[in-house]
Amino acid sequence: LCGVLGRPGAPARRYGWIVVAVLLGVLCGAAATGARVAVRDAAPVRALITERAQVTAELVLRDDPRPVRGAPGRQPMLLVRVDLIRLTGPDGARVTGPVRALVLATDPAWRPLLPGQRVTSRGRLSAPRGGDLTAAVLSTTGPPTLRGEASWPQRAAGVLRTGLQRACEPLPDAPGGLLPGLVVGDTSRLPPEVEEDFRATGMTHLNAVSGSNVAIVVGAVLLLARWARAGPRTAATLCVLALVGFVILVRPSASVVRAAAMGAIGLAALAAGRSRSALPALATAVTGLILYDPDLAGDPGFALSVCATGGLLLLAPGWRDALRRRGVPAGLAEA
Incomplete structure (x- = not known):
């Protein structure tokens, strides 16, 4: 590398090590991404997605369930980011993970769940939009079956977040939904018109933790x-x-x-x-x-x-x- 970069000496050695570090970083990043993509595109999971099979999924929540803004008159829907731990197909065959997935749920029993909770749910698998490491989308209309509680730090955080929501209930809809977003990034009660105002003015970052x-x-x-x-x-x-x-x-x-x-x-x-x-x-x-x-x-x-x-x-x-x-x-x- 020193010979390629120029005359031998300290500057060449320094730049040579920079090149080595950059190449090592690219190699490690490519290896990590390749490993994650291989898990995402595993043949057993892709086969269930292609069939749009009805599966029983054991999963762990990665985030709070969030409401999805839909068309007026449609049934409210929740979006949940999860890790799929185990899938059981219609023929009884089991596929083990974990792989990242999204859950689209309509049952309100999903709303109080906390990150880290393990649940079981039955639904239909479909392909994700693509462009990231999400392997599948699970659409379900039934309630989840609890398989355990979240850790005590998550439960304590849930109590604090619920307390903040309760304290904001006497406020009008706009400030009552905005305050939790400004404090802890919780926009679940933010009115759609206020969210659109923030988007139009380019200030949506105020509702996200940074x-x-x-x-x-x-x-x-x-x-x-x-x-x-x-x-x-x-x-x-x-x-x-x-x-x-x-x-x-x-x-x-x-x-x-x-x-x-x-x-x-x-x-x-x-x-x-x-x-x-x-x-x-x-x-x-x-x-x-x-x-x-x-x-x-x-x-x-x-x-x-x-x-x-x-x-x-x-x-x-x-x-x-x-x-x-x-x-x-x-x-x-x-x-």
């Missing part, structure tokens, strides 16, 4: 830890606990996990003032997230989050120092 939400929560904990004169390790531990709790509360969807990783790195860099170590941390987080969930590679929101965090690491320190040289108070310049 890196700013994570930075506010973890930043508040960090300020309290500094005020209490806690040591760096104690402060870091408290911030990690707050971050994990917040992710569970707002649900660990792909966008939330992405926001947590990016927001935590940006906050750590601004708090510690060590951008040199933060850039490798950003690269490691991006690599780890893509290997864990290759769907993020095609998500524009993920690319925007990475670019925004890179801007915080590369541009914000210079702007902060320039403001402080001009007499701006340290706290305001940091903000």
Whole structure:
């Protein structure tokens, strides 16, 4: 590589290692994506989808059931992201997973389910829209059969989310549906006309949990830890606990996990003032997230989050120092 890149020496060796790192990242990403695609396109599952077979599915919820906006007069429908653990076909044959799937349910018994719960349901398999790692769509009209409870952190988060919804019930429809969306990203009660207004003005991101939400929560904990004169390790531990709790509360969807990783790195860099170590941390987080969930590679929101965090690491320190040289108070310049 040094010979290809130019004359031998330190610069060539440095650029050579950069090329090696990029190629290694591409290779690992391709391998992770190929493995996930092979699971998604497994022949037994594809055969059931092609037949549009009636199956009994054992599944684990990955997110809260969300209402689907349909045409007026149609039966309300819920969209549930799940992992299919086991499928039993019409002939009794069993296919084991797990594979990602979507459930389209009309029975209201699906609504109170929590992420992590294991249930059994009977429905018809169909092909997904494509473009991601979703293997199938299960359409069901019956209630789920519970096979276990969610973990206690998920149950605690469910109690908090339900309490917030209950506290918003006395409010008018628009603010009562908007407040949970602004706080925890819960848009289940958001009126369609308000949702359309947010979409028309390009402000739908306010109803989604982002890196700013994570930075506010973890930043508040960090300020309290500094005020209490806690040591760096104690402060870091408290911030990690707050971050994990917040992710569970707002649900660990792909966008939330992405926001947590990016927001935590940006906050750590601004708090510690060590951008040199933060850039490798950003690269490691991006690599780890893509290997864990290759769907993020095609998500524009993920690319925007990475670019925004890179801007915080590369541009914000210079702007902060320039403001402080001009007499701006340290706290305001940091903000």
